[in-house]
Amino acid sequence: MISLNIEKTLGFISKENVFAYESQVKAAQDALENGSGKGNDFLGWLHLPSSITQEHLADLKATAQVLRDNCEVVVVAGIGGSYLGARAVIEALSNSFTWLQDKKSTPVILYAGHNIGEDYLYELTEYLQDKKFGVINISKSGTTTETALAFRLLKKQCEDQRGKDMAKKVIVAITDAKKGAARVTADNEGYKSFIIPDNVGGRFSVLTPVGLLPIAVAGFDIEKLVAGATAMEKLCGKDVPFAENPAAIYAATRNELYKHDKKIEILVNFNPKLHYVSEWWKQLYGESEGKENKGIFPAAVDFSTDLHSMGQWIQEGERTIYETVISVEKTNHKLEVPSDAQNLDGLNFLAGKRVDEVNKMAELGTQLAHVDGGVPNIRIVIPALNEESIGGLLYFFEKACGISGYLLGVNPFNQPGVEAYKKNMFALLNKPGYEEESKAIRARL
Ligand code: PA5
Numbered sequence: 001m002i003s004l005n006i007e008k009t010l011g012f013i014s015k016e017n018v019f020a021y022e023s024q025v026k027a028a029q030d031a032l033e034n035g036s037g038k039g040n041d042f043l044g045w046l047h048l049p050s051s052i053t054q055e056h057l058a059d060l061k062a063t064a065q066v067l068r069d070n071c072e073v074v075v076v077a078g079i080g081g082s083y084l085g086a087r088a089v090i091e092a093l094s095n096s097f098t099w100l101q102d103k104k105s106t107p108v109i110l111y112a113g114h115n116i117g118e119d120y121l122y123e124l125t126e127y128l129q130d131k132k133f134g135v136i137n138i139s140k141s142g143t144t145t146e147t148a149l150a151f152r153l154l155k156k157q158c159e160d161q162r163g164k165d166m167a168k169k170v171i172v173a174i175t176d177a178k179k180g181a182a183r184v185t186a187d188n189e190g191y192k193s194f195i196i197p198d199n200v201g202g203r204f205s206v207l208t209p210v211g212l213l214p215i216a217v218a219g220f221d222i223e224k225l226v227a228g229a230t231a232m233e234k235l236c237g238k239d240v241p242f243a244e245n246p247a248a249i250y251a252a253t254r255n256e257l258y259k260h261d262k263k264i265e266i267l268v269n270f271n272p273k274l275h276y277v278s279e280w281w282k283q284l285y286g287e288s289e290g291k292e293n294k295g296i297f298p299a300a301v302d303f304s305t306d307l308h309s310m311g312q313w314i315q316e317g318e319r320t321i322y323e324t325v326i327s328v329e330k331t332n333h334k335l336e337v338p339s340d341a342q343n344l345d346g347l348n349f350l351a352g353k354r355v356d357e358v359n360k361m362a363e364l365g366t367q368l369a370h371v372d373g374g375v376p377n378i379r380i381v382i383p384a385l386n387e388e389s390i391g392g393l394l395y396f397f398e399k400a401c402g403i404s405g406y407l408l409g410v411n412p413f414n415q416p417g418v419e420a421y422k423k424n425m426f427a428l429l430n431k432p433g434y435e436e437e438s439k440a441i442r443a444r445l
Helices: 015-019 022-034 054-070 084-093 118-128 145-170 181-189 209-217 222-235 246-259 272-289 311-316 355-372 387-408 416-428 435-443
Strands: 003-005 073-077 108-112 133-139 171-175 192-195 264-269 297-302 321-330 377-384
Touching (some): 003 246, 054 133, 054 192, 073 209, 108 118, 133 209, 171 181, 192 209, 209 222, 246 377, 246 387, 272 321, 272 387
Parallel strands (some): 171 192, 264 321
Antiparallel strands (some): 003 377
């Protein structure tokens, strides 16, 4: 399902030292299973794949169908863990260009609530003016400013354009069971709503309705996605021996590299469709591990594109980095390099070869060049860009993140640092209740 290869880290760290983590990894796995570790009220993701019921999937699919039947565009409003998982899967599986065509069989999925860019929101609302659109409003707390602000705009526009009754049909809320403004609005307006379980944090929520509903609206098979994640849940289970457990090995390897001053992990892909998987991964590891003045900095590049920008730094910059490459074994389409009578570009040596062969050689060539340049390399191979593989990959990273955070000694399931900017922003915006902070912060400007 996925294969993990750490051979190209072994000039920098030893296999013996990676395997020396076995007992610590076991303790971390036990703590996750028993709920005896830090952040133990947020472990609902651990057995989520295998506990998702057919009824739940059917409910999600039926709601997705209502949106598909009634909308040309569906806007997913959410930020951080409330949108990155859906976007990661949708972009990994979508055709890169069909959304540009006039006739579409599937609603175009757009995103809002993940920034406060006035131009972005203006242009979005302008684009939606002549569209039959719906909204999936996603916020666990139900009070996140970015998302609430975008939803306020979208709700009004949807009601004005489509009428109150249709708006009720095409606005769906995914939020807490009881608390938060998004819940109150959903209940007052009578929107269809789904609950984000209390014990699943945002960045671990892709397999809850947070990810599954938008993915189903985009036309992808959420049963297969969940099946892929369930298979990975087994493969990374606590009784799987260390040497056979990819989440255990990945967690141990990255902690050992960190000990050897490899402070930055660069997630690499050679397929532009994986860009948002990297964005999702950055949030997962960044928010989970970056605390108490510790944590590997998660960065990401898209190759070969970024070989022409970040490639120089990676090859010869400060040697505090390592790379984790996600390699896709098989493409979904075939395309051969054509022969050219004039051969002015000198590329006839490639004629008849698959474009993917060129890409794969770029991948292998880059791996060796970077290893030679002092960059350890972890390689993760997934079979193809399909629902099963992506579901498996997401769960693999989640499980490894839980283990890795415990190896590092932090609580991987909180994010106290995210509050600091919010406090300052509210003080600067004179939010009621922030009068003292407002005075104090203005004196510092
Ligand atoms: O991982 C997290 O918990 C965060 O990234 C949240 O998902 C993000 O801040 C959005 O929060 P909410 O869903 O409450 O609007």
